[in-house]
């Protein structure tokens with residue numbers, strides 16, 4: 001495949017914000033350093049604050065300070081960045097922006113390509129999209145793409161409104177909805193492990209798999225995001241997007257080809273096959289929790305309800321455990337357990353595929369238990385794939401013991417792992433939407449999640465119900481216990 005470095009003017013709305021400084025500028029820098037961006041690019045930072053170009057470039061240099069790469073002069077990199085103070089309501093600002101993009105397009109020879117990145121709260125997405133279109137800013141000669149961040153709506157209805165506003169100015173195939181989990185190397189590995197190994201695909205179904213467990217736990221609390229989080233909660237913040245995306249990748253059928261449409265079509269089918277539940281049955285499938293005070297590494301921690309911006313009587317969940325059932329031939333009867341929470345014992349992102357037990361244990365009389373085979377894909381803290389098997393013990397007798405075979409990315413030759421945002425920016429610049437979320441996925445996942453949030457909103461929970469620094473509420477374990485399963489360790 002011939003590889004062309006992309007050419008574009010990238011317009012970042014929210015250019016002084018946290019996401020831009022922490023993720024976007026360092027990711028653009030890495031792409032630049034790794035030769036994935038040519039000199040033919042320019043970035044226009046758009047935000048309210050009245051900064052000079054020099055201030056802005058100093059911010060950029062600060063955000064890439066940690067790299068300290070002797071081969072790259074930070075000033076050269078920063079010279080691609082330009083600042084444009086902006087009022088999203090003022091139409092004349094869009095006209096000036098358009099003229100400025102044209103100027104940079106000519107200067108950097110970017111072939112008329114424009115990438116708009118909305119790295120800000122979604123309240124203004126609709127206004128910005130409408131104004132970009134009405135003022136002709138999207139009427140360019142090259143390609144036009146739009147990247148947007150979550151939250152993509154608060155429920156199905158608001159997501160649909162937001163989508164309609166954006167679709168007014170951009171077609172579906174121009175819209176790149178970020179789910180940063182899809183940019184993680186180990187999450188992308190799900191597909192490769194499944195479809196590039198003769199060993200797994202024949203076993204990847206309800207004949208051989210007992211259950212699948214997906215964990216994304218954090219030790220941090222809500223920190224400074226209390227105001228946002230209290231309106232959102234773990235269900236909307238994590239389950240509707242990241243967790244359901246991982247479930248889709250684990251459960252999808254092999255795509256006909258590795259192209260965005262075929263892959264997304266298969267993921268959409270999984271979401272369509274989720275077993276429907278009604279509000280009265282929610283407790284059988286979903287558990288919610290909220291953290292109380294506690295201690296991590298000897299440090300005293302406050303309760304969720306004591307955080308800034310959080311209602312002292314809040315009914316918002318900071319933990320969710322769920323059991324998804326997928327009603328299709330491949331998966332009927334196999335629970336997909338999912339858990340996510342803040343202030344848990346460990347920061348971990350991990351998938352465990354538990355295979356079914358053998359019909360008999362030939363080693364039982366010798367007192368040996370046979371553990372189930374597990375395939376573990378870990379994205380955090382380490383990037384690892386582990387296969388848990390049973391093998392002979394090292395003594396004179398034929399007895400068995402559990403062993404693990406593993407691949408640890410940090411010891412691999414190609415151990416460079418690009419940041420999720422770096423991967424996703426690169427994909428978007430190349431017009432590859434595979435690892436972005438299609439509207440149909442957003443719509444289906446919200447429709448499912450709305451049932452749970454409606455049930456929870458109308459019903460106050462006995463919160464707080466787990467201590468900071470633990471594995472979540474007891475009910476999260478009982479959810480699996482009811483089926484004779486248990487969570488594999490955190």
Ligand code: BG6
Nearest residue numbers: 150180181216218237238242349
């Ligand atoms: C974000 C959520 O989407 O994902 C945060 O809004 C959460 O609340 C974060 O902390 C977790 O991402 P990661 O990559 O650290 O697992």
